[in-house]
Each structure stands twice: as structure tokens, then as C-alpha cells.
Amino acid sequence: MIKQLLKISFVVMASLELVACSKSETVTMPVVTVSTKVVNDLMADTVLGLASNGMPYSAGKYTFYSLENNAIVPSTDSASAKWDLAFMSTRILTNGGTSGPALGGAFIYTGLFDDLKTISADSVFKTDNAPTYAITTGSGKGWYTYDQLTSLITPLAGRVLVIRTASGKYAKLEITSYYKGGVTLPVSASDLEKLTKQRYYTFRYTYQSNGSKTF
Amino acid sequence: MHKKPFILLFFIIPQVLWGQVKFVKDTLFAGGDSVVVTATRSERKLSNLTVPVTLINAQTIQQTGSIRLTDILKEQTGLTMTSGFGAGVQLQGLNPDYTIILINGEPLVGRTAGVLDLNRVALGNIKKIEIVKGPSSSLYGSEAMAGVINIITDASVQSPLQASLRYGTYNTKDINLNNAFSSKSLLYQGFYNYYTTDGYSIRPNSNNRITTPINRLTTSQQFKFNINEHASILINARLTDETIKSNITVSNGGVTINSNGNEHNTDANVSASLNYHFAPNFKTSFRSYLTNYISKQDLLTISGAPYNDLLNHLFKRIENQSDWAVNKNLNSIFGLGAVWEGVKSSRYDSEKLRKENTIQYGFTQWEWTPMNKLIIIGGIRFDKNATYASAWSPKLSMLYKINQYHKIRLSIGQGFKAPDFRQLYLDFTNAAAGNYSVFGSAQAQKVIEQLSSLGQIGVLYNNYYLLKALQPESSTGMHFSWEWTPSSKTFINTQIFRNDITNLIEVQQVGTYITGAQIFSYLNIGRAFTQGAELEFKQNLSNHIVLSGGYQYLITGDKDQIAQIKAGKVYTRDANNMSARLTMSDYVGLPNVSKHKAQIKINYLSQHGFFANIRIIYRSKWVVNNTNGNEVYDNGDDFAPAYYSLHSAIGKEYKNGIAVQIGSDNINNYIDALHLPNLAGRTYFINLKYQIKYKNLK
Numbered sequence: 001m002i003k004q005l006l007k008i009s010f011v012v013m014a015s016l017e018l019v020a021c022s023k024s025e026t027v028t029m030p031v032v033t034v035s036t037k038v039v040n041d042l043m044a045d046t047v048l049g050l051a052s053n054g055m056p057y058s059a060g061k062y063t064f065y066s067l068e069n070n071a072i073v074p075s076t077d078s079a080s081a082k083w084d085l086a087f088m089s090t091r092i093l094t095n096g097g098t099s100g101p102a103l104g105g106a107f108i109y110t111g112l113f114d115d116l117k118t119i120s121a122d123s124v125f126k127t128d129n130a131p132t133y134a135i136t137t138g139s140g141k142g143w144y145t146y147d148q149l150t151s152l153i154t155p156l157a158g159r160v161l162v163i164r165t166a167s168g169k170y171a172k173l174e175i176t177s178y179y180k181g182g183v184t185l186p187v188s189a190s191d192l193e194k195l196t197k198q199r200y201y202t203f204r205y206t207y208q209s210n211g212s213k214t215f
Numbered sequence: 216m217h218k219k220p221f222i223l224l225f226f227i228i229p230q231v232l233w234g235q236v237k238f239v240k241d242t243l244f245a246g247g248d249s250v251v252v253t254a255t256r257s258e259r260k261l262s263n264l265t266v267p268v269t270l271i272n273a274q275t276i277q278q279t280g281s282i283r284l285t286d287i288l289k290e291q292t293g294l295t296m297t298s299g300f301g302a303g304v305q306l307q308g309l310n311p312d313y314t315i316i317l318i319n320g321e322p323l324v325g326r327t328a329g330v331l332d333l334n335r336v337a338l339g340n341i342k343k344i345e346i347v348k349g350p351s352s353s354l355y356g357s358e359a360m361a362g363v364i365n366i367i368t369d370a371s372v373q374s375p376l377q378a379s380l381r382y383g384t385y386n387t388k389d390i391n392l393n394n395a396f397s398s399k400s401l402l403y404q405g406f407y408n409y410y411t412t413d414g415y416s417i418r419p420n421s422n423n424r425i426t427t428p429i430n431r432l433t434t435s436q437q438f439k440f441n442i443n444e445h446a447s448i449l450i451n452a453r454l455t456d457e458t459i460k461s462n463i464t465v466s467n468g469g470v471t472i473n474s475n476g477n478e479h480n481t482d483a484n485v486s487a488s489l490n491y492h493f494a495p496n497f498k499t500s501f502r503s504y505l506t507n508y509i510s511k512q513d514l515l516t517i518s519g520a521p522y523n524d525l526l527n528h529l530f531k532r533i534e535n536q537s538d539w540a541v542n543k544n545l546n547s548i549f550g551l552g553a554v555w556e557g558v559k560s561s562r563y564d565s566e567k568l569r570k571e572n573t574i575q576y577g578f579t580q581w582e583w584t585p586m587n588k589l590i591i592i593g594g595i596r597f598d599k600n601a602t603y604a605s606a607w608s609p610k611l612s613m614l615y616k617i618n619q620y621h622k623i624r625l626s627i628g629q630g631f632k633a634p635d636f637r638q639l640y641l642d643f644t645n646a647a648a649g650n651y652s653v654f655g656s657a658q659a660q661k662v663i664e665q666l667s668s669l670g671q672i673g674v675l676y677n678n679y680y681l682l683k684a685l686q687p688e689s690s691t692g693m694h695f696s697w698e699w700t701p702s703s704k705t706f707i708n709t710q711i712f713r714n715d716i717t718n719l720i721e722v723q724q725v726g727t728y729i730t731g732a733q734i735f736s737y738l739n740i741g742r743a744f745t746q747g748a749e750l751e752f753k754q755n756l757s758n759h760i761v762l763s764g765g766y767q768y769l770i771t772g773d774k775d776q777i778a779q780i781k782a783g784k785v786y787t788r789d790a791n792n793m794s795a796r797l798t799m800s801d802y803v804g805l806p807n808v809s810k811h812k813a814q815i816k817i818n819y820l821s822q823h824g825f826f827a828n829i830r831i832i833y834r835s836k837w838v839v840n841n842t843n844g845n846e847v848y849d850n851g852d853d854f855a856p857a858y859y860s861l862h863s864a865i866g867k868e869y870k871n872g873i874a875v876q877i878g879s880d881n882i883n884n885y886i887d888a889l890h891l892p893n894l895a896g897r898t899y900f901i902n903l904k905y906q907i908k909y910k911n912l913k
Contacts, residue, residue, distance in 0.1 A: 112786070112794055131673075131731055138731065140724075140846070150840055150853075157794040157844035158786025176792045183792065187840050187853045188889060204793075 034206050034215055037070050041180055042201040044087035056195050062086040062093065067163065067171045067207045081166040089199055090144055090153060090178070092135045095166040097127030102166035106134035108142060109160040113174045113204070116160050119213035125164050135161055143175050150187045151194050153178045163205075170213050173205035252320070253345040253365040255580065255592065256354050256548060257538055265592050265612035266626045267696055267710055269293075269346040273369070276338050278818070278826055280864040280878040280900060282381065282389050282410070284336035284344075284366065285893070290814055290830060290862075292751050292765025293348060297807060298893045301332025307348060307712060308745035308769045308808050309361035313632055313690075315351075317365040319451055321486050322358070324530045324556070325508025329635065335455050335482055337433040339379070339391035340406035342369035349712065350630025350692040352608035353594040356576055360630035360690045361714070368437060368451070369404060377872075377906030384898035387412040402439040408432070414460075415895050426895070431457035445492045455482040461514060474522055476514035483507050496540035504532045525566055527559040528636075546582040558636040562643045564658070570640045573601045574633075590614045598631075602639060602657065604686045606631045622698040630692065634685040638720055638737040651733040656685050659725065659736035671729055678738060679725040686739045690716040704755040713746040742774040743805060759822075764815035771804035776847045787851050788843045801850040803838045809857075811835035824868035833859040839890060855890035859883070866902075876902040 044063050047056040064073040064083035073083040081102035086093040095104035105125035109116055126134040136142035143161060144153050161173040179185050182202040185194055206215045249261045254268050261270060269291055281287040285302045288294050295305040303311025312329030315322055316336075323331055344366050351359040374395060381389040389410045396403040410433075414426040435453040442448065459478040484506035492498040512524040534552035541547060553576075557569035580594030595609045610628030617623065639657040644650060654662050660682050666672050696710035719741025726734045747770060753763035779785050780797050789795040812834050819827045836854045843851035864878030877900065884897040 110784075112796065138727070138733065145841070145844070145846070147840060147842075150842075152842065154842055154844050156786075157788050158796075159794075174794060176788075184842060187842065 034208055036204055036206045038202070038204045039065075039070070040182055040202050042072075042087060042203075044199045044201055045089050046199045047195050050195075058089075058199075060088075062088045067165055067173075067205060068167070068169070068209070070207075084163060084165040084171070085173075087201055090146075091133065091137055092143070092161070093128055094134045094163065096164075097134070098130045099128035099133075100166070103164060103168040104128075104134075104166050105164040107162050108136065109162050109172070110158055111160065112158060113160050113172065116162070116172050117215055119162055119170060119172075121213075123162065125162075144178065151191065152184060152187065153198060154184050165207070169208060169211050170215075171205050171207040172215060173203055175201060175203045177202040251345055252367070253317070253347050253363055255582065256320075256536065256550075257546070262622075263590060263614065265590055265614040265624055266351075267348045267624065267694055269348070271344040271346070273342055276341070276344075278828060278864060278866065278876075279830065279862070280876060280880075280902065281338055284333040284338060287338065287344065288333065288364070290816075290832060291346065292814070293749050293767045293812075294346070295809065295812060295834065296333075296893065297330070298891065300327040300330040302334050302893050303330035304333060304364070305807065306346075306361040306364075307714065307747065307767075308771045308805065309690075309714065309716075310807075312635075313358065313360040313630075313688075315355055315358035315363050317355075317363065318453065318484070319367055319486065320365060321451075321484065321502075321504045321506070321532070322355075322530070323482070323484075323508075324506055324528045325480075325482055325510065325526070326635065327510070327526070328637070335431075335457070335480070336366060337391075337406075337408040337410065337431075337455070339408050340368050340393055340404065340435055342367050348710075349626055349694045350608070350610065350628040350690050350714070352598075352606070352630040353596045353610035353628055354578060354580065356574070356596060356598050356608070357606075357631060357633040357687065360632045360688070360716075368406070368435060374906045374908065377904065379902060379904035381900055381902040383900030385413050385415045385895065387898075387900070400441050402437075402441075404435075404437045406433070406435045406437075408434070426893070428460040429457060431455065447490050449488045449490065450486070452485045453483070456480070461512065474514035474516045476512065476522075478510070478512045480510045481508070497537070499535065499537040502532075502534045502536070504530075504534075506530045523561060525559065525561045527569075528556070529558075529569070530554065530556040544584045548578075548580045550576075550578045552576050558640075560636070560640075562637070563640045563655075564642040564662075570636050571601075572603075572636075575599045588616045598633075600633060603634050603684055606633075606687045606689065620700055624694070624696045624698070627691070627693045629689060631687040631689040633687050634720055634737070638685060650728070650730070651735065652728075653722065653735045656682055656737045663726065663734065666728075672734075673727040673729040673731060675726040676724060678723045678736075681738060682725065682736060685720060685737060686718045688716065688718050688720055688739070690714045705753070707752045708750070710749040711747070712749070714744060716741075716743045716745075719743060740775075743772065744774060745769065745771045745805070745808075759819055761818045762816070763818070764813065766811070766813040769808060769810055769812070771808050772802070773805065773847075777802065780847065785845055785847050787845055787847075787849055794844075797845065797847065797849055803848040803850060803852070806838050806840075806848055809835045809837045824870070824874075825866070826868075827865040828863065830862045831859055832862070833857070855887060858885050858887065858891070860885050860894065872906045872908050874902075874904040874906075876904075878902075 042063060045058045045061055047058050049057060051057050061075060064075060064078055064086045066073050066082060067084040077083065079101060081095060083095055084104060093099040094106045095102040105127045107123060107125055128134050139146035143159050144155050146153050155175040155178060163171040163173055165171060177183055178198055178201065180197040180200040185197060208215055249270055250258045251261050251264060251268055251270060252258055254264045254266050271287055276287050279287065285296055288304050289296045293307050297303045297305050297311055304314055305311060306314045311331065316331050347363040349362060351363045355363055377393045379391045392407040394405045410431040412429050414428045433455045438450045440448045457480045461476050461478050486502060486504040488500050488502040490500040508528045510526040514522040516522055532552060532554045534550060536548060536550040538548050554574040557571040559566055559569045563570060576596060576598045578594065578596035580592060582592045584590050591613045593611045597607055599605045608629045608631060612626030615623050638655055640655040641653050644652040663672060692714040694710060694712045696708060699707045718739040720737050720739055721741050722735050723738045724733050725736045728734065748768045751765040753761055755761050780799055780802055783796055785797040786794045787797040814830060814832045816828060816830045835857045838848045838852050838854050840853040841848060842853045861882040862880045863882060864876060866874060866876030868874040879897060879899045881894060881897050886896050
């Protein structure tokens with residue numbers, strides 16, 4: 001079973017931000033409380049074993065996840081707006097476009113998680129259009145790199161997945177590990193360990209429930 | 216004659232051969248009478264060279280028990296052995312691709328991924344090894360970017376027959392036979408070497424051998440005909456033939472494939488030169504050279520699928536060099552040459568079709584001695600190439616003898632490395648790992664256009680549109696050294712250096728297939744630097760004991776990455792695994808480069824032919840893999856740990872021509888199978904040698 005830990009790492013008090021609406025009028029946004037949650041070891045189609053030809057095999061199924069509820073969504077609800085992200089090995093779907101019926105989309109922000117306080121107005125959210133995805137796949141192209149020599153997947157540092165959820169709200173998410181236990185395996189780990197302990201996502205995210213683009 | 220025991224280091228005069236114990240003067244301290252040819256393409260005394268040169272003579276090689284070129288190079292200051300695609304040499308922080316390896320002035324070819332496996336070179340017949348540090352393309356053209364290693368075999372006859380037999384750990388046998396003949400008009404030297412080993416496994420609980428069983432045969436034949444007092448002809452032929460039993464394990468994406476079979480490599484070279492002295496101050500030589508390297512891998516994978524790989528590199532060169540002493544203060548050389556080379560490979564579009572390149576070049580060098588204390592050398596070379604951009608390579612160097620104790624040397628030069636055939640013509644799709652493709656830059660656009668018309672191309676990146684004729688990679692190097700000989704017992708040389716490299720050729724993704732599989736090609740994009748300092752010293756502790764050593768401090772960096780780090784655009788992971796900005800203090804530089812490398816040696820030599828030595832080699836940690844989520848090497852990445860290895864040999868040379876030697880390498884049994892696959896655990900050897908004495912032949 002997946003252990004999900006909900007940690008309130010810190011609370012961001014979005015300080016009274018001034019947004020200029022017209023030359024004379026200013027609107028004070030309400031105080032927004034958002035929390036950053038950590039999800040540990042979310043299984044994403046983990047390897048079940050080795051076939052007789054030595055190739056690894058898995059169930060080939062996505063794990064659907066709701067950021068709003070911080071919970072796994074049963075795959076029977078895959079055609080609904082109940083999930084925001086779906087994970088299968090290194091691929092992450094958003095609930096929109098060719099992947100789902102809802103408003104989901106995403107883009108990848110280069111920078112630090114904590115520095116991303118507001119999604120800038122000119123940001124363009126992409127939607128899934130298989131075989132290309134809002135969260136770009138491929139080594140060095142999206143959220144991870146794959147080293148052919150060590151066979152290790154390493155999440156790129158300084159990449160924040162900016163998510164538009166199924167209901168059209170916003171979240172920011174940083175993947176910190178692809179391996180069971182929350183730390184990338186050492187290079188010296190055995191091939192078998194590298195196979196069987198991969199596809200476990202550890203990430204932190206901040207979900208903004210009020211619909212604004214400010215965290 | 217006042218007799219002193221000779222000194223066993225890099226700078227011994229070469230007349231002293233193993234088995235012939237002679238006492239000679241300390242030539243190094245007397246002014247470096249040893250003759251070096253590589254630095255100026257003409258015979259110059261070590262003490263008159265303007266560039267940094269390391270000289271290793273036959274005696275040092277034999278007394279350390281070195282049998283392959285790798286054995287002796289790893290004990291030199293500023294040189295580090297690399298593994299992967301054979302044993303290569305990193306010189307002052309630059310990869311094996313950037314050092315040209317010569318045998319009697321002619322280049323060895325047959326590189327795999329830029330690396331020339333130096334285990335190919337047997338040391339049983341060599342007279343000396345000369346290592347020139349710093350860009351030397353002004354004399355040698357492509358590949359002489361970090362420096363030049365020239366292996367010189369012995370043309371002078373010392374003994375009509377000598378044989379040696381060595382046996383060591385892992386059932387390693389090394390058998391040498393040298394024969395020689397001399398008359399007034401003919402000098403002949405023949406050399407035969409047979410090397411075989413069972414290989415070894417240093418990976419615990421694994422039956423995979425790190426070094427697999429090898430059988431290797433080398434022969435070299437050298438003839439010198441003295442036609443008359445003005446003319447001579449020199450012919451050299453060399454053949455190395457090796458069979459390696461392969462048991463290769465390849466892991467890709469967690470899928471491990473075992474393959475069994477043979478790898479067979481043949482390296483043949485023939486050179487002929489005609490030397491003619493027109494006048495005491497003018498001589499010329501015509502040289503022709505042909506070399507062919509053929510490497511074949513025939514493997515069978517456990518799935519039953521065959522895997523065959525072929526590389527056939529043919530290289531021909533003709534060259535003329537003339538040496539003209541204009542007056543007693545001014546010497547010059549002029550050279551003209553042409554190269555034709557071709558490569559056939561199963562990794563190109565057709566293994567039957569040879570990819571070709573031709574080069575024409577010319578060079579000149581002027582050596583000016585305005586006063587006894589000062590020598591200034593300037594040279595320039597132009598290489599015109601058929602398949603890539605041409606290159607100019609200038610160099611300027613000087614030596615100033617401040618007084619009998621102090622000398623300073625300063626040199627600045629440019630070096631280049633031509634794009635190799637792989638970078639131009641590779642046509643390789645890796646079916647074992649996601650079907651990605653790599654296309655050489657000369658054909659990438661054509662191949663991709665064809666694929667595109669077949670509807671197989673998904674996305675083309677901006678890099679695709681940047682593809683154009685590759686430029687040579689080039690470096691500008693500066694070396695400054697200060698040599699201090701406070702007494703006849705002490706020698707200290709310090710050196711600082713810097714190399715700036717531009718136009719580095721790197722593999723870049725240029726697009727994807729419709730399936731999403733990646734397509735790569737080669738572009739000139741990188742900029743890097745290496746800089747550091749070296750210290751070499753020796754001290755006679757007594758008439759019989761010499762202490763010597765060397766140290767190198769090295770820092771390297773990728774200039775584009777540094778610019779990105781300074782702009783705050785590079786990220787790393789902090790102690791809690793969260794992203795953080797990378798600062799310069801955590802930046803490491805280029806991979807596989809150690810900041811510190813040192814060695815220390817103690818040599819003992821009695822008057823009765825008994826010798827003993829202890830050598831320690833140290834290398835500080837080096838970064839090997841990016842593991843913390845950026846494409847920059849920093850302190851959060853995966854390092855190979857620092858290590859040292861201890862080596863020793865003792866021996867005795869008897870007056871009747873018999874010599875016995877025993878030794879042990881890696882006595883401290885340091886093993887790091889992952890990062891140092893070429894370093895076996897502790898090994899022992901015993902060597903017996905006999906030579907027929909032969910006096911006063913020249």
C-alpha cells in the first residue's frame with residue numbers, strides 16, 4: 001500500500017498583494033492560506049517482475065491522482081473530472097486534451113519552487129495531445145533526465161510543474177524522486193534494484209483552492 | 216673518469232641499457248645532454264628545449280617492470296589513465312582524443328570513441344618515450360591539442376640477441392625476443408613480443424571478467440641502410456595482432472544483455488624514409504607511411520542474435536622535411552605533406568564504402584639564438600582538409616637561461632583536432648536502447664530529409680537547422696616553467712599552464728522520430744578550459760638512492776556552464792533533496808578529472824647491478840556521473856573516491872648478461888571495479904632476461 005503522508009511543510013501567507021486595476025483604484029486580495037503537501041512513494045505502474053526473456057513487465061496502468069483531495073482516484077473514474085494527474089512510469093498526464101474530459105493542462109517552469117509565487121499572466125498552459133504531452137516526455141525535455149550508463153532517472157533540479165487542475169484551478173508541483181524511499185538510488189545499486197525500486201514518485205505540491213494564480 | 220652511480224629518473228641518458236651496468240655522469244645536472252626530437256622535429260638537447268618535455272628512457276621502463284605503454288605513462292606527472300573504450304591517456308586534464316600518439320614520429324590510428332587503446336603498444340624494444348605538453352599542432356597537425364607522445368624504438372645496435380620471459384598473476388605471460396645485426400652499411404633490429412593473460416575479475420560475486428583473456432602478438436622490424444656518408448634509408452615495420460575473448464554485459468534501461476565472442480584487432484604500420492645531407496648545414500628527408508587498423512567484433516548475444524562490429528582505418532602519408540642551418544644563430548625547418556585516409560565501419564551507412572578524407576599541409580619553424588642565454592622558436596602550420604574547415608596552427612616559445620641554476624621557459628601555441636570520421640559519418644541506431652539514432656554531421660541533414668519524406672520524423676529541433684560543416688576543435692595553450700638546479704644533487708621544475716578550448720564538438724539532439732525516439736548529431740558548441748600547475752623534483756639522497764616525485768594541481772570548467780551558473784540559471788538539490796540554485800563554489804568542472812595527482816618514487820641502485828624501487832601514485836576524487844538533476848558536474852554528483860596504489864620492483868643484473876627481476880603492483884590491493892576497471896588487485900611478476908654482450912657497435 002502506498003503511504004501517503006500529509007505534511008504541512010509551511011504555510012505561505014500571501015502577503016497583501018496590491019493589484020492595480022485602474023489608475024485610481026486598488027483592490028486588496030483576501031489573505032490566502034495555501035499549504036504545501038508532500039506525497040511519498042506514489043506507485044506509477046511499478047515493475048512486477050522479469051519475463052522469461054529478461055524484459056521487465058508491469059500492469060501498464062496509470063495511477064490517477066487528485067491534487068484537490070490529495071488522494072488516489074480509482075481508475076474506474078478515469079473518464080471523469082475527479083483526477084488532476086495520472087502517472088505511468090515517466091509519463092504524467094493532465095486531465096484534458098486527448099487524456100481526459102476536464103480542463104487540465106500544464107507547463108514546466110524553470111526556477112525554484114519557492115520563488116514561483118504567482119503564475120505570470122502571459123504563461124501558456126499546454127494540453128495533452130498524444131503523443132506529445134503538456135508535461136513533456138523524454139530525457140532532459142521535461143521533468144527528468146535518463147542516464148544511459150547508469151540506467152537512472154533523475155528529476156531535474158529547478159523544474160516546477162505548473163498544473164491547471166481538472167476543475168480549472170492551479171497548483172505547482174516539484175518531483176523530488178522517482179525511486180522508492182524518496183532518494184534516487186546510488187549508481188552502484190544493482191540492475192534488479194534499479195528496476196524494482198523505480199516508478200515511485202515523491203513530490204511536493206501547493207494547491208490553490210481559490211482559483212487564483214497566486215500561491 | 217670520476218664515476219658516479221647514474222640516476223634513474225625521467226632524464227637519464229639513453230646509452231645505458233638494462234643489463235649493461237655502466238657508470239655515467241649525471242647528465243641531467245650537467246646540462247641535460249639527452250637528445251629529444253619530438254619538441255622541435257629535430258635533434259635538440261633537453262637543456263635547450265623551449266617547451267615542457269618529459270623523457271622516459273628504456274632503463275626506467277625496465278626497472279619499473281613496465282611492459283605496455285599504459286604501465287609507464289600512469290607514473291608520469293600530469294598524465295592520468297582513463298578506462299572505457301580501452302586504456303587512454305588524459306594529458307593535463309584533456310581527454311585521450313586530444314593527444315597524438317606517435318611511433319618513431321608516425322601517428323597510430325584506430326580510435327574507438329576517440330580513445331586509442333595504449334595497451335596495444337609493447338615496450339620491449341623502445342629506446343625512449345618523449346612527451347611534449349601543450350598544443351603542438353604547429354608541427355604535428357590534428358590531435359596534437361593537449362600534447363604529443365612519441366615512442367622511439369632503438370635503431371642503434373646494442374646486443375645481437377636478447378630474450379626475456381615474464382610470468383605474473385592471472386597467468387600473464389610476456390615473452391620478448393630482440394635480435395640485431397650491424398655492419399658498416401646496415402643496421403637491423405628485430406623485435407617479437409607475445410603477451411597473454413587470462414584476465415581478471417575484481418567484481419565480487421560476479422563471473423564477469425573486467426579484463427578478458429587476451430592473446431597479443433607484436434613484431435617490429437627496423438632496417439637502416441647507410442648508402443654513403445650523405446644518404447641513408449630507414450625502414451620500419453610493425454604489426455600488433457590481438458584476440459580478446461569477450462564476455463560483454465550491456466545494461467540499458469535495466470535490461471541486461473550478455474554477449475560472448477571474440478574481438479580481433481590488427482594494427483599494422485610501415486614507414487620508409489630517405490635522408491640526404493646535401494651539406495653540413497642542409498639536409499632533407501622524404502618519408503612515406505602507411506598504417507591500417509582493423510577491429511572486428513563477432514559476438515553472440517544470449518538471445519542468439521549475432522552482433523558484429525567492424526572498423527577499418529587506413530591512413531597513408533607522404534612528407535618531406537628539410538632542415539637548414541642559416542647561420543650559427545638561426546636554424547629553420549620546412550615541411551610539406553599530404554595525407555589520405557579512409558574508414559570503413561559497420562556503424563556507417565554502408566560497411567563496404569570507405570569514407571575518405573585528404574589533407575595537404577605545410578609547416579615551417581625558425582629557431583633563433585640571439586645570445587647564449589636565449590633561444591626563441593616560432594613555427595606555423597597550415598592544414599587544408601577536404602571534408603572540414605582548414606586550420607592554421609602557430610606556436611611561439613622561448614628559453615631563457617638566467618644562470619647555471621635557473622632557467623625559464625614560456626610557450627604559447629594553438630592546437631586543433633579535426634572532426635573524426637565518427638563525428639562526420641556515423642549512422643547508428645541502437646536497437647537495444649530505445650531505437651535512438653546518431654547521425655554524423657556530414658550526412659545528418661540528408662538522412663533526416665529522407666526519413667522525413669518517408670514520414671518518419673516527428674519533431675525537428677533548432678539544432679537541426681544549425682547543422683553545418685564541422686570546424687576543428689581548437690585550443691590555445693600557454694605554459695610557463697621554471698627549472699631550478701641548486702646543486703648537482705637536486706632538480707626542481709615547476710610549471711603553470713592554461714588551455715582555452717573552443718568549438719568543442721558535442722553530441723546534440725536534433726529531433727525525434729514519429730515514435731518519439733531521439734535523433735542526435737554533432738555540433739561545434741562547447742567552450743572549456745583547463746589550468747593548473749605541476750611540480751617535479753628529484754633529490755639524490757646518497758650515491759645510490761634517489762628520491763623523486765611529481766604533483767599536478769588541475770582545475771577545469773565548461774565556460775558555457777559557468778556563465779549559466781553565474782546567471783543563476785543552474786539548479787541543484789540541497790540536503791533535503793529540494794531544488795536550490797547552484798553556486799560556483801559547488802561547481803566541479805569537467806568529468807573524470809582529479810584536482811590533485813601525485814607520485815613519489817624511491818630508487819636504489821648499487822654498483823653491482825642490484826636495483827630496487829618503490830613507487831606510490833595518488834589520485835584525488837573525480838566526478839563521474841550527474842546524479843542530482845542538472846547537467847552540470849557539482850559537489851552533489853557521483854564521485855569516484857580518491858586512491859593511491861603502491862608498486863615495487865627489485866632486480867639484479869649480472870655481468871654475464873643474465874638479469875632477474877621480481878615485482879608487485881598495487882601492493883595495497885586497492886580495488887574500485889566501477890571506476891577503475893583497469894586496476895587489477897595486487898599482482899606479482901617475475902622476469903628473467905638474457906642478453907649476449909656486444910661491444911662498441913654504433
